[in-house]
Amino acid sequence: MTRIIIVGGHGKVARKLTPLLVEDGHQVTSVIRDPDQSAAISKLGAEPSVADVASMQPHELEGLLRGQDLVVGAAGAGGGSAV
């Protein structure tokens, strides 16, 4: 079991990724900006964490990431959308 935190947890790739990681037995935290997305994240099996990383101070970010083994930077993933 790995403790994984996904930054950009409500993105299209992240929402496909989350259940896969949960299925593999990892403990997943998803960072989202909009608290209204919390229920959707919980439904995928992850722990929602509401934060806007772009506006956070280094010590706040450090607090957010503490205790995690692996960070997935999924915000703004991919070179645009083909479809």
Add this chain to the structure above:
Amino acid sequence: MDAAAAAGAERYVMVSYFGAGPDHGVPPENDFYAYAQAKTEADAHLEESALKWTILQPSALTEGPPADTVDVQASDAGQVSRGTVARMIRAVAGAEPAAVAGLKIPFNDGDTPIDDALRHVR
């Protein structure tokens, strides 16, 4: 990334894009320029960090069916299903950290099983 290192998270998987790099070639007047620059700088910063990093660089994203196969040999960006990208991230997360640390992997949809692709990408 600095915060990740300071917080004790040893591993970082960055989802970048196919083409990111100092020679991304996107002209400053293009709408995509700021994104290309930001991703390029983030990748470079991560590469210099003490973290065990893996940088995934999927090409243009589609809603095509997810696959357990990819093409990591292509020199040009094509397209790749978001579901396949998710499976690549999952494979990296589940891999032995040392086996995937320091890999930067541009990829498209393709025919190579993800596990083989990760082994042979170096």
